[in-house]
Amino acid sequence: MALNDNKAGMGNLDKERINKVIYEMSKGSKYYENEQRKEEQVKAKIAAQHKQIQSFDAREIEKSELQADAMLAAIEEMRDFSRTIVHIDMDAFYAAVEMRDNPSLKNIPMAVGGSAMLSTSNYEARRFGVRAAMPGFIAKKLCPDLVIVPTNFDKYRQVSKDVKEILLQYDPNMCPMSLDEAYLDITQHLAERKNFDAEQKTFRTADGEQRMFGIAPNMMLAKVCSDFNKPNGQYLIPFNRQAVMDFVKDLPVRKVCGIGRVSCSMLGAMGVVTCSDLFRKRGLLLKLYSAISFNYFLRVSAGVGSTSVQRGDDRKSMSTERTFAEINRPAELFAKCYELCEALVEDLKKENLKGKTITLKIKTIKYIVRTKAHSLLNATQDVQLLYSTARDLLRTEIRLCSPEPLRLRLMGKSRGEQKLPFGAVKPKTDGRHTLLNYFKSPK
DNA sequence: ATACATACC
DNA sequence: CACTGGTATGTAT
Numbered sequence: 165m166a167l168n169d170n171k172a173g174m175g176n177l178d179k180e181r182i183n184k185v186i187y188e189m190s191k192g193s194k195y196y197e198n199e200q201r202k203e204e205q206v207k208a209k210i211a212a213q214h215k216q217i218q219s220f221d222a223r224e225i226e227k228s229e230l231q232a233d234a235m236l237a238a239i240e241e242m243r244d245f246s247r248t249i250v251h252i253d254m255d256a257f258y259a260a261v262e263m264r265d266n267p268s269l270k271n272i273p274m275a276v277g278g279s280a281m282l283s284t285s286n287y288e289a290r291r292f293g294v295r296a297a298m299p300g301f302i303a304k305k306l307c308p309d310l311v312i313v314p315t316n317f318d319k320y321r322q323v324s325k326d327v328k329e330i331l332l333q334y335d336p337n338m339c340p341m342s343l344d345e346a347y348l349d350i351t352q353h354l355a356e357r358k359n360f361d362a363e364q365k366t367f368r369t370a371d372g373e374q375r376m377f378g379i380a381p382n383m384m385l386a387k388v389c390s391d392f393n394k395p396n397g398q399y400l401i402p403f404n405r406q407a408v409m410d411f412v413k414d415l416p417v418r419k420v421c422g423i424g425r426v427s428c429s430m431l432g433a434m435g436v437v438t439c440s441d442l443f444r445k446r447g448l449l450l451k452l453y454s455a456i457s458f459n460y461f462l463r464v465s466a467g468v469g470s471t472s473v474q475r476g477d478d479r480k481s482m483s484t485e486r487t488f489a490e491i492n493r494p495a496e497l498f499a500k501c502y503e504l505c506e507a508l509v510e511d512l513k514k515e516n517l518k519g520k521t522i523t524l525k526i527k528t529i530k531y532i533v534r535t536k537a538h539s540l541l542n543a544t545q546d547v548q549l550l551y552s553t554a555r556d557l558l559r560t561e562i563r564l565c566s567p568e569p570l571r572l573r574l575m576g577k578s579r580g581e582q583k584l585p586f587g588a589v590k591p592k593t594d595g596r597h598t599l600l601n602y603f604k605s606p607k
Numbered sequence: 608a609t610a611c612a613t614a615c616c
Numbered sequence: 617c618a619c620t621g622g623t624a625t626g627t628a629t
Contacts, residue, residue, distance in 0.1 A: 189618095189619095190619080193618095193619080194619095195619050196619090199619095202612095205612090277620085278618085278620085279617065279618050280617090280618050280619065280620065281618090281619060281620040281621090282620095283616090283620085284616095296616080297616090297619090297620085298619085299618065299619040299620090300618075300619090301617075301618045301619085302618090302619080341615085341616075342615085342616045343616085344616075345616075421614085421615075422613095422614070422615085423614090424613060424614045424615080425613085425614085426612080426613060426614085427613075427614085454626080454627075456625095456626070456627095457626080457627095476624090479623075479624095480623075480624065480625095481622090481623065481624075482622085482623085483621085483622060483623075484621085484622085485620085485621060485622080486620095486621085487619090487620065487621085521608085521609090523609090523610095531619085533611080533612095534610085534611085535609085535610060535611070536609085536610085537608080537609055537610075538609090539608065539609090574620090576621085576622095578622090578623090
């Protein structure tokens, strides 16, 4: 429940005061109670892990270490310095666009979002501890002069599109991860530019946005780099093994994309804080984690990541969800359910897609989240069929609750991709957490 | 296949 | 007045 200071712009602020304000605003709320419940769950997981660790003997761990070393040798084989990968990240993107369009916002603390939730904040606001994913009303407590500008996605989409146009000149296979970040493989671009100084690569865009670059031999490292030297900095990891190992040596695992708050505490509980700790504890980690996770940890410890920048295949799911003031009367719950089906179908039709697995997501006023899914025999984009499926799932939930009412604050629908029958399996060069990837046959 | 958790922006 | 919304993926059953 404390301030997340993993990100940039939070260097010299009064964390203690900020955390106190956040706590005062949150404590006693249903939200806070749920967060505490979740924290307890994580603690339980750590305790279970601890118990498991105590059941291992030293010889087992040594054996696992040897096995891990063999895996590491295979990873080392795949180490590749032939590509130059760039990760670009538009700093405080939404806020930057708003400041561009209204310069009077430039020198005052400002954030984009609403009183319920902020998407991002400018650097003035960050000085007060105001940051992305913070509710606006808490931000206002931290910084009473904060100006909150409503989100204007269409505008950000347009700017994002303009920037992508430019990036495409550097890499036609450029891979956007969101409106404000992308990976590029500029190997080809560099080869075509003679006398190009690798240490002085710069991108020029006409938009005036600030942006960060990470330049490295792979995507994992490039992403970490782009977070260095904020704001508007760039950071390059030299293309040799020693430089990579030096970089990774003291790098906190939390900085690595894919290792979040929970994984970080689980690892921390066994003394793994930096990437080199992942190597140090490889014997133990092999025994504790799945093959997928362990392989990923080993790669991180070696500073090895994907070198293939390419857009993913088709989308795998599409969803719509909405938060609202409590609803508990069945008639209203069903009406909301129908409304969401309509909204989802509208989105499906925009992309001419159908769904096979319908998932109903609900969040109670205590913030408990439940999902119920049902797979149809055939994919559909028909509102009535979607609704009748979702309605049945909702009815079951209402009955399970009764005679108490089902008291909700959120409802959502999603549709899972129709599984295509003729998928071939191909080995994936990398993947954050996956070893295998499924090829989808074209529609 | 289903449910739930984690992670990312 | 008030703690999002969208997508992917891992883990467990």
